[in-house]
Structures are given as structure tokens and as C-alpha cells.
Amino acid sequence: MAEIELRSVVKKYGALTVVHDFNLKIEDGEFVVFLGPSGCGKSTTLRMIAGLEDISGGTVRIGNRDVTHLEPKDRNIAMVFQNYALYPHKTIYENMAFGLRLAKLPKQEIEKRVAEAAKMLDLQELLGRKPKQLSGGQMQRVALGRALVRNPDVFLLDEPLSNLDAKLRVRMREEIAALHQRIGTSMIYVTHDQVEAMTMADRIVIMKGGVVQQVGAPLRVYDKPANVFVASFIGSPEMNLFEGRVGGSDAVVQEMRIPLGRNPRLTDGVEITVGFRPEHVQVGEGDLKFTVNLVEQLGVQTLCSGTCNGLFMRIMIERRDDLKKGDVLSFAIPEGKLHLFDKSTGSRIDQADK
Amino acid sequence: MSGKSTIYAFLGVGLLTTLLFVVMPVIFSISLSFYRMESFVGVPEWVGLQNYVSVLSDFEFWRALASGTIYAVLSIVLQLVLGIGLALILNQSFVGRGLVRGVSILPYLLPTVIVVLTFKWMVDGSVGIITELLDSFGLPDVRWFETPSAAMMSNVLVSVWMWTPFVTTCFLAGLQTVPDSLYEAARVDGTNAWQRFIHVTLPMLKPILTVVILLRGIWMFNKFDVIWLMTKGGPLGSTENLAVMSYRRAFAQFDVGGGAAVATLSFLILSFAIFLYFRAFPLETD
Structure with missing residues (x-):
């Protein structure tokens, strides 16, 4: 030993x-x-x-x-x-x-x-x-x-x-x-x-x-x-990652705005990579709209791939038997489940809720 | 053609060739050994086992058997030791490995007569390079063909020179199939290089070694060209093996039946040796 x-x-x-x-x-x-x-x-x-x-x-x-x-x-x-x-x-x-x-x-x-x-x-x-x-x-x-x-x-x-x-x-x-x-x-x-x-x-x-x-x-x-x-390598299915910037109290990725919540005091316009895990979205809340393209039934859970404001992403939710292509789900990302990274270095931007 | 007739067609060609060029000559030769025959023209006379009696009571037969066996064993052992050693060296990585590997197989590619003539020139008493070299080091002349043991050693030397590359090539191919992780596991287990050779390399290459020894055994025991070209079995028959003796009896002494008897006995002895060999080292089957 x-x-x-x-x-x-x-x-x-x-x-x-x-x-x-x-x-x-x-x-x-x-x-x-x-x-x-x-x-x-x-x-x-x-x-x-x-x-x-x-x-x-x-x-x-x-x-x-x-x-x-x-x-x-x-x-x-x-x-x-x-x-x-x-x-x-x-x-x-x-x-x-x-x-x-x-x-x-x-x-x-x-x-x-x-x-x-x-x-x-x-x-x-x-x-x-x-x-x-x-x-x-x-x-x-x-x-x-x-x-x-x-x-x-x-x-x-x-x-x-x-x-x-x-x-x-x-x-x-x-x-x-x-x-x-x-x-x-x-x-x-x-x-x-x-x-x-x-x-x-x-x-x-x-x-x-x-x-x-x-x-x-x-x-x-x-x-x-x-x-x-690390964010993309750990976790299955893979984390959804998007390149964007800080806009007011939101992370802005093209047309999609994800509220940063009480998160960081980030300067407006800072370029970031924003990510969230498919299993962390809360469906039925929030203003984001997810359009289902493909449904994969895993048993306990249902994995959907689709788009939000034209951006490809995956979400994993509790089993839903009724979902089909074209359905629209509203979802939110709970506080603390949003990952922010410096776009140029890729490093994590530490957040207030640590 | 349907599957079955394709099989028969391919088999048929092979069988026919074997029949024509292997089975029939063997049967013909064996049958000749029961006749008195002075040449291939004229009528052979049935003599039963008399050729065998005469051959087996001839001390030349036993001398040829002994000398052929000594020649075969010596040259196989040396070919194996050198061939395996060379393969181990050529399996290491070093600059120019491809070239060295290519050059090392050259002797095997040359016709026997070229190799023998080259050797004879190299040891020639007046212009040979080996003679020169021995001279320049103040060493005495070697009489390469004049005494029985020197002639035997010369034959062995040339055979080893020619056929070691065959062993090297087979072994080198085998070495490349041994997974590196076995050597690494053996290193972790605490082996040194020699122990890795004994515990990993040799057992992994045992199937190849078995076949190589068998093939070289057959070829060296039946070797005719090198001995005939080098010494013609001399001096005084001391390097003659059964193949040379069979030829000499049939074509120089016009005793075709006797020559055929020698060939048949040689065939039987070799078959029995191979039988014993397979009993001792069965080929592993998966």
C-alpha cells in the first residue's frame, strides 16, 4: 500500500x-x-x-x-x-x-x-x-x-x-x-x-x-x-453547448435568450459558451420553445432531439408516450444548471451559486 | 459451373498433377528396386529383394546414412541458431532495418550453383579472398575439401549460408505475430530478456519452429545439389549421403535397381523419422 x-x-x-x-x-x-x-x-x-x-x-x-x-x-x-x-x-x-x-x-x-x-x-x-x-x-x-x-x-x-x-x-x-x-x-x-x-x-x-x-x-x-x-465529454447524452454572448441578464445565442438568473455579474457583450445538460431542462415552464424532431424512448426517460429558435439540442425528460415530431414544448433551465464558459479559452466562468 | 463441379475441377487438376509427377515416379522407382537393370534401355530382370540385400550389406550405405544424418543435423542446428538470432536482431528497430532485412534474404534467392561457385572462389588456393584474409592474419591455409571432416564442414557451412535466411524469414514473420503486451506482462512479472525468450518467444513460435525443423529436416536429409557440386560425396565417399549414393549407383555404376533401392530405403527412413517427430511434437490444432 x-x-x-x-x-x-x-x-x-x-x-x-x-x-x-x-x-x-x-x-x-x-x-x-x-x-x-x-x-x-x-x-x-x-x-x-x-x-x-x-x-x-x-x-x-x-x-x-x-x-x-x-x-x-x-x-x-x-x-x-x-x-x-x-x-x-x-x-x-x-x-x-x-x-x-x-x-x-x-x-x-x-x-x-x-x-x-x-x-x-x-x-x-x-x-x-x-x-x-x-x-x-x-x-x-x-x-x-x-x-x-x-x-x-x-x-x-x-x-x-x-x-x-x-x-x-x-x-x-x-x-x-x-x-x-x-x-x-x-x-x-x-x-x-x-x-x-x-x-x-x-x-x-x-x-x-x-x-x-x-x-x-x-x-x-x-x-x-x-x-x-470536460462538459461535452462527461455525461450522456452530451451537454448542449452554444456559442453566444451576454446580453443584459440573459445569455444570447442567435435568437435564443436564456435567462442567467441571479448568476454572474457579467459584462454586457462578453462572448461566452453556454451549456446545459439534456436531463436538466424543466418542461412546461419558462419561455423557451422546443420543437421535437426525433423521439427516442429509453424506458424510464424519453430523449428528444429537436430545435429551439433553430438551434439543435437534446432534452431528456420523464417518460412521455405522446410526443411526436413537430410537437412544441416550453422549457426552462433551472438556476444553477446553466454552465458558462469563456468562449476564447473554453474555461469555466465560476458562478455565484457555488 | 456449380459449386460441386468447381470443387472437382480444382481438385482434379491437383490430383492429376500429383499423380503424374509424384505418385507415379515414386511407384516406378520403388518397382525398379526389385529388378536388375543396367540402364534404362534393355529389359529389367526381376530379382526380388536382392538389391536390398546387396545395399544393406554394403558398408557404403551405412556410411552414407551416417554422413547424411550428421550433415543434416549439423546444418539444421546451425541454421536454427543463426536464423533465430538474426530474426531477433532484425525484429528490433534500427536505422536501415528494411535494407538489412532485404539483403539478409539474398543467399536464399541465389541458385545453389552460384553459391557453391562463389564459395569455391572465395576459398581458392591462389585467388580466394578467404585464403588471402587467412594469409594476412598469418593463419595457416585451410584445406577446405581435402580431409573428410573439412569437406563435411565446408558442406555444412555453405548450406547454413544458403538456408539460414529461410529460418530467419519464417521466424521474423512469427515474431511479428506475438503481441507486445505479452512481453510487457512478462516484464512486469520480472523476467529478464533471456527469460522472455524462453517463456514468451519460444512457446509462441513453437508451431512455426515445428514446421521449420520438419521442412529443413526433409530438405537437408535429401540434399543433393550442394553436396554434388561441392564434393561429389568425396573425399573417398566421406560426405556422400543417401541421395548422392542413389544417384551414383544408378547413373555412374549403372546399377539402376540398386540406386532405386537406396532411394526407397531413404524414403522409408525419412518417413519413419517424420512419424517419430510428429509423435514427439504434435502440431497443435485449435
Whole structure:
């Protein structure tokens, strides 16, 4: 068990910088998710922590040790790979025991650890099999087991659920979360799936183009996205975002005027990006008119896409069976649910109701 | 053409070719081994197993079997070791890798006779570059073809030179199918480079290795051209293998039946060896 600290970590490939000045302190036992679109540097950062990529600048510390230039095996980490990376010619037992054998642990200790991990992950029946006789979910559990037996300071998981089908993904998500609660070891988990990030993380690190955009608890990131990118990346369906300006006590986007309420003391004419989440609109109130174009029934909720003053947007409301194309709904955006960003920088403009 | 008749048409061509150019010559050759025949004209005389008796009681047959086996084993082992080593090097990234990969396969593309002639020129006593080099380092002359062991080593050397690229190419292709994440997992598990080779590379390439050893085994055991061009089986028959012996008996000693018997025995021995090989290393099927 240990804290992990990254200080000014940089990764360059020649002239190309893929991770810029990454700073993060991960508390002992924390579950941190690196989230971002592909190519954002999240996997590269994880691999630098693992020691699989050289670090071009900065330091990585695990516990009290500077591990920046140590080999993976000397960092006391365990890693779970997207494609499981099980040794195909070794049995499940041998896959899990291999690292311990190389570390020259006594045979009894190896047997004990593998047995414990197998029990925890429900793998006892599979120990004699080869990986190709297992299903995807089972292989992923073996990969977790291989990580578990090492008693690492930190688990590094690189998109571990991407190769599984949707249903299994939900189950494995729960299993990993349960495993984390049970063993209490720090975990760093890389994904591009914001649902995984929201559901599992203590803290999310959102990255784009090798730069950290925001670090925070899932709901904090959802409620107060630090910039336009985070606002659009977190949340499904996506936040409605419009470029406009401040006009009196309203945000003005072309013909549409959204009341800012008791919000900020913003100067008239300031250019802003304004956003609100589809699920936050209140239908049946206010002066804004939404014309339905497409209705998607999700069960509990109804997702509509359409226009307001000619601007495309989505709203998500409680189930309505009667809606059809061309219907007009009046709606309002409750105070505190409106997000304002500086149009030029994209950064959040902090609001009075903080 | 319907699906079925297409299948029969394609199969038919293949079967007919195999029948004409493989099965019939083999049957013809086996049947020849039961006759006394001094040339391909004239009437063969049925002698039953007498050719086999004569061949098997001839010490030259056993010498050729031993010498051919030594030649095959030595050259396969060296081809494998060098070929795998080269493949591992060529799989690294370095400047000019494409060029080096291209050049490294050249010996395999050259006709055997060119390679053998080149080798003979290189070791030529008066103008050979290797002779010159040995001289300039003050090393004694090597008599490349004059003693049995030197002649054997020369044959092996040229064979390794020619066919190592085949092993390299197969292995290099195989190496590129091994997922990087396996090596990374092995690094996290604490392996060093040698352990990664033993625990990841070799087992992952075992199917390729099995086939490569088999193919090279067949080809080296039956090798005729290199030995004939290099030493003609000499000196004093010491480098002669069964293929060369079969040829010599049939076409130089005008004992076609005896030559056919040697060829048939060689075929049986090799078949039995392959049978044992597959028992020991079954090809994995998914």
C-alpha cells in the first residue's frame, strides 16, 4: 500500500510531446480513473507509471521511493492489460504463479497466494486449464488474479473491459469495484468510457491532447466541468453547448435568450459558451420553445432531439408516450444548471451559486 | 459451373498433377528396386529383394546414412541458431532495418550453383579472398575439401549460408505475430530478456519452429545439389549421403535397381523419422 505521486511528468517522442507536465498525487487506497478520448495520453501515462515507457521528464514516486528509472518488476506494481496478455501455453495456475516463481518465493507461499486469489475471483475450477479454453470474462478475471497474487502497491488497469461485451462489462465493473473495496489497494484505471469512470472512480483525471483537463470526484466533474471539453465529454447524452454572448441578464445565442438568473455579474457583450445538460431542462415552464424532431424512448426517460429558435439540442425528460415530431414544448433551465464558459479559452466562468 | 463441379475441377487438376509427377515416379522407382537393370534401355530382370540385400550389406550405405544424418543435423542446428538470432536482431528497430532485412534474404534467392561457385572462389588456393584474409592474419591455409571432416564442414557451412535466411524469414514473420503486451506482462512479472525468450518467444513460435525443423529436416536429409557440386560425396565417399549414393549407383555404376533401392530405403527412413517427430511434437490444432 502506498501513495503514488507524479511530478511534472512529460513524455516525448522526438519533437512530439504526448504528455505535458502531468502532476497528480494519488492517495493510498484511492481508485483513480484516467479518462479521455483515444490519443489523449492516458495509456501512455499509465505505462510510464508501470515502467513500460521511458519518462522524458519529471519523477514518479510510489510510496517513499523514486521509481522513475526502475524496471517494472522493481516498482511493486501489477498491471492488467486490455487483451489480458495471458501466456497462452501456460495453465491458469502457472499464469498466476509465474511472477512469484521468478521472485523465488517458496512453493507453499505461491500455492497459498494463488489459491486465495482463485477463491476471491472464483477461478478454482479453472486453474488447470489453458487461457484459450476460457471465456473473455474468465480471462479478465485471471488477469486480475495474476495482478492480485503479487500483493502490489498499486494496480494499473489499461482499458481492462474494452474487449468484453456490454453485459459482461457491467458485471466485471462491479467485480473490480468490489475487489477494490475488499483489498483496499490503490488502483489506476484507464478508460475512454465515461460511464466506467463515473461509476468506479474516487477521482477522475480527464485528459485531452496529453494535457490534464480536470481532476475531481465524478459528481464534482459532472456538476462543475472545468472547461468546454470536460462538459461535452462527461455525461450522456452530451451537454448542449452554444456559442453566444451576454446580453443584459440573459445569455444570447442567435435568437435564443436564456435567462442567467441571479448568476454572474457579467459584462454586457462578453462572448461566452453556454451549456446545459439534456436531463436538466424543466418542461412546461419558462419561455423557451422546443420543437421535437426525433423521439427516442429509453424506458424510464424519453430523449428528444429537436430545435429551439433553430438551434439543435437534446432534452431528456420523464417518460412521455405522446410526443411526436413537430410537437412544441416550453422549457426552462433551472438556476444553477446553466454552465458558462469563456468562449476564447473554453474555461469555466465560476458562478455565484457555488 | 456449380459449386460441386468447381470443387472437382480444382481438385482434379491437383490430383492429376500429383499423380503424374509424384505418385507415379515414386511407384516406378520403388518397382525398379526389385529388378536388375543396367540402364534404362534393355529389359529389367526381376530379382526380388536382392538389391536390398546387396545395399544393406554394403558398408557404403551405412556410411552414407551416417554422413547424411550428421550433415543434416549439423546444418539444421546451425541454421536454427543463426536464423533465430538474426530474426531477433532484425525484429528490433534500427536505422536501415528494411535494407538489412532485404539483403539478409539474398543467399536464399541465389541458385545453389552460384553459391557453391562463389564459395569455391572465395576459398581458392591462389585467388580466394578467404585464403588471402587467412594469409594476412598469418593463419595457416585451410584445406577446405581435402580431409573428410573439412569437406563435411565446408558442406555444412555453405548450406547454413544458403538456408539460414529461410529460418530467419519464417521466424521474423512469427515474431511479428506475438503481441507486445505479452512481453510487457512478462516484464512486469520480472523476467529478464533471456527469460522472455524462453517463456514468451519460444512457446509462441513453437508451431512455426515445428514446421521449420520438419521442412529443413526433409530438405537437408535429401540434399543433393550442394553436396554434388561441392564434393561429389568425396573425399573417398566421406560426405556422400543417401541421395548422392542413389544417384551414383544408378547413373555412374549403372546399377539402376540398386540406386532405386537406396532411394526407397531413404524414403522409408525419412518417413519413419517424420512419424517419430510428429509423435514427439504434435502440431497443435485449435
